[in-house]
Amino acid sequence: MGPGFRRDDDLGSNLIITCPHCGARPVEEFTFLGDAKPQRPTSNDPSSMEQWFDYVYLRDNPKGRIDEFAHHSGGCRAWLVVTRNTETHEVHGTVTAKDYAVRAKKSGR
Numbered sequence: 001m002g003p004g005f006r007r008d009d010d011l012g013s014n015l016i017i018t019c020p021h022c023g024a025r026p027v028e029e030f031t032f033l034g035d036a037k038p039q040r041p042t043s044n045d046p047s048s049m050e051q052w053f054d055y056v057y058l059r060d061n062p063k064g065r066i067d068e069f070a071h072h073s074g075g076c077r078a079w080l081v082v083t084r085n086t087e088t089h090e091v092h093g094t095v096t097a098k099d100y101a102v103r104a105k106k107s108g109r
């Protein structure tokens, strides 16, 4: 199970994530890597060190909706981005990491 996920038998919930390739699968099949929003700096110039520091070391710890990288390590082995609520663990959607990157590029993030 990835960070932030737990079974809560009192709520009777079993976390299910819908992989775009495999369909509805249990959360135990996925490995989570964290926030998908930080974008890798495009420059290697020394003047971009502050951007690199932010990209490598600084992460938000949001309450509410978050987009997280997930690897379907127990299934098709595709990289995905899962949108979930950190408070309720409700999963709002799943897209391939490629589609997420294309969407982020179009929106100018």
Ligand SMILES: [Zn+2]
Pocket: 019, 020, 021, 022, 023, 072, 075, 076, 077, 078
């Ligand atoms: Zn899959």
